[in-house]
Amino acid sequence: MFKTRRRITAALTAMRTLLVALIGLCMLISIAPALAQKRDTAANDAVAKFYTGKTVTIIIGSSPGGGYDTYARLIARHLGKFIPGHPTVTPSNMPGAGSITAATAIYNTQPKDGTRIGAIYASAMLEPLLGDAAHLHYDPSKFGNLGSASNEVYACVTRADAPIKTLDDARSHEIVLGATAAGGSTVDFPTILNHYFGTKFKIVRGYPGSNEVLLAMERGEVQGACGLTWSVLSVQMPNLFTDGKYRMLVQEDMSGIDSLNARGVPVVGKLAKDEKTRQALELFYAQNVLGRPYVVAPGVPADRTAALRTAFMSALKDPDLLADAKKVRITINPQSGDAVQALVAKVFATPKPVVDEVRATLGHAK
Numbered sequence: 001m002f003k004t005r006r007r008i009t010a011a012l013t014a015m016r017t018l019l020v021a022l023i024g025l026c027m028l029i030s031i032a033p034a035l036a037q038k039r040d041t042a043a044n045d046a047v048a049k050f051y052t053g054k055t056v057t058i059i060i061g062s063s064p065g066g067g068y069d070t071y072a073r074l075i076a077r078h079l080g081k082f083i084p085g086h087p088t089v090t091p092s093n094m095p096g097a098g099s100i101t102a103a104t105a106i107y108n109t110q111p112k113d114g115t116r117i118g119a120i121y122a123s124a125m126l127e128p129l130l131g132d133a134a135h136l137h138y139d140p141s142k143f144g145n146l147g148s149a150s151n152e153v154y155a156c157v158t159r160a161d162a163p164i165k166t167l168d169d170a171r172s173h174e175i176v177l178g179a180t181a182a183g184g185s186t187v188d189f190p191t192i193l194n195h196y197f198g199t200k201f202k203i204v205r206g207y208p209g210s211n212e213v214l215l216a217m218e219r220g221e222v223q224g225a226c227g228l229t230w231s232v233l234s235v236q237m238p239n240l241f242t243d244g245k246y247r248m249l250v251q252e253d254m255s256g257i258d259s260l261n262a263r264g265v266p267v268v269g270k271l272a273k274d275e276k277t278r279q280a281l282e283l284f285y286a287q288n289v290l291g292r293p294y295v296v297a298p299g300v301p302a303d304r305t306a307a308l309r310t311a312f313m314s315a316l317k318d319p320d321l322l323a324d325a326k327k328v329r330i331t332i333n334p335q336s337g338d339a340v341q342a343l344v345a346k347v348f349a350t351p352k353p354v355v356d357e358v359r360a361t362l363g364h365a366k
Contacts, residue, residue, distance in 0.1 A: 044084050047307045051085030054115055058091045058294075059106060061099030061120040066209070067232060069093065070330060071149050071292050072119040075312075078321040082311035087115075098183050099124035100136065103295075107138035112297040114304035117146065122290035123185070129348060130284075130359045131183075141348050143295040144305040145340040146312040150333040151291035152231060153257045154189055155265070156249040157240070158224030159217060167250050167266065170199040178213040178222035179205045186213060188362055189227030189252050192284055193268070195361045196277050201226065211236070217246070226252060230260065235329050254285050279354045280361075286347045291333075293340055309337040 058076050062068040073091045080089040094102040099121035106118035125140045158164065163173045170193075179186040182205065190201040204222060207213045210229075214236060216222045230251075233240065240246055241263065251260055254269030261267070269285060272278040294312060296305055315321055316334040325332050 044307070047303050048084035050114070050304065051083055051087040054085070054087040056080070056083065056087045056089045056115050056117060058089065058117045058119050059102050059110065060091055060093045061095065061102030061118065061124060062093065063095040064093055067229070067330070068099075068119060068121065068292060070328060074321065074324055074328065074330070075119075075149065075294075075315060077324070078318055079311060079315045082314040082318070084307055084311075098127070100127060103127075103138050103140075104136070106295060106297050107143070110297065112299040114296060114300045114308060116297065117308070118143075118295045120293060120295065122148075122152070122287035122293060123183070123188075125290055125293060125344060126287055126347065129350075129355060130362055139298075140295075141344055142298040143344075144298065144300055144308075145337045145344065146294040146296065146305075146309050147316070147337045148290060148335040148340050149292040149294070149316060150231070150331050151335065152229050152288050153260070154185060154227050154252040154288060155230055155233060155260075156190070156193075156224060156226035156252065157217070157228060157233065157237075158247050158249050159220070160245055160247050162223040162247075164249070165247065167193070167197060167199065167268075167271070170201060170249070171197070172200070174200040174202055175223040176202045176204055178207050178216045178225045179203045179227075180207050180209060180213065181205060185227030185229075186210065186225055187227070188284075191362060192281070192358075193226065193250075193252075196280060197268075197271070224249070230257065231331050252285070253288050254282055276354070279350065280358050283347060283350045283354060283358055286343060289335075289343055290340060291335065312337070 056079070058072050058079075060069050060072045069091075076089045076091045080086055083089075094105060096102070102118055103120045103124045106116060106120075110116040128136045128138065128140060158175065162175050164170045164175055177186070177190055179190070181187070187203055187205060190199070190203055193199045194201055207216060210225075210232060213222070213225045213228075217225060237246065240248065248260070248265050251257070251265050251267045253267055256265065256267035256270075269278070269281050272281055296308060313334060313336055316332055322332060
């Protein structure tokens with residue numbers, strides 16, 4: 001009898017202990033959202049307190065008037081209203097070496113307090129991997145990525161009177177392509193095609209920019225160009241598919257975009273005949289996906305980086321910004337900071353033999 005009572009008492013004690021624990025757990029679950037909200041509010045208040053009365057500068061890694069400049073100035077006009085504390089946001093150009101100058105400054109010499117945002121070329125994000133890393137002083141994998149304003153698809157365009165109609169034709173017929181300077185897309189993109197697909201593009205450099213390359217095509221100085229962004233071509237050559245003067249040879253991308261796929265324009269990434277080539281193209285064309293990245297320096301407080309990421313994506317979904325983008329005929333297709341950060345990590349984990357081959361291939365063009 002005594003043992004039975006002890007067992008009953010122990011069972012009741014265990015049940016009470018379990019009941020108290022369950023009640024405590026339920027209380028914790030019920031107040032957890034409130035505690036989290038309180039923490040978020042406190043963090044947001046701290047960020048707002050910091051940014052109130054401040055000026056945030058978007059450092060643009062290109063000269064005035066180009067596509068990157070247009071995007072950055074558009075974002076600067078709208079970003080401030082989404083940052084806690086509503087700071088003034090101003091654009092400032094720092095061109096040089098394909099945005100490497102701006103990326104280096106953001107990483108090393110600019111304030112690391114969240115008042116400097118870099119609008120840099122996607123190629124600058126890959127340069128330490130594919131370029132001469134010994135002469136570079138920044139690590140893209142350590143940037144705080146706010147996101148990308150839009151991805152890009154590049155294309156090869158030729159004159160209709162050029163002696164080729166397909167990429168296969170370019171393996172047996174040489175044509176002259178206009179290009180800018182070493183390291184530019186109009187040099188590197190056709191160089192990749194020459195190496196991996198055996199095309200015979202003769203690349204003539206020295207044109208100041210893509211506008212001048214297109215003018216050279218129109219005058220007949222060159223027969224085509226590769227590494228041209230569709231976002232620019234669609235504005236500068238609105239009658240590309242209707243006036244019979246030019247032909248889009250191929251999309252220089254892994255998957256292409258719907259509007260061009262619907263027209264049957266071939267996609268380079270889908271033409272890879274082996275896994276080695278596919279990996280190399282995926283590495284090189286990662287800059288298309290990175291598009292127009294915006295970054296802050298490593299060392300910026302985490303709460304400010306998080307607030308800027310949220311503000312960046314909110315601004316790019318803002319009806320006022322989208323209306324302004326439509327007026328200047330630019331495409332907004334934003335990617336989150338987390339997505340860009342993950343892509344950068346994936347790219348920098350590419351097997352070394354693939355990286356070495358792509359680097360060597362581009363080195364022949366520099």
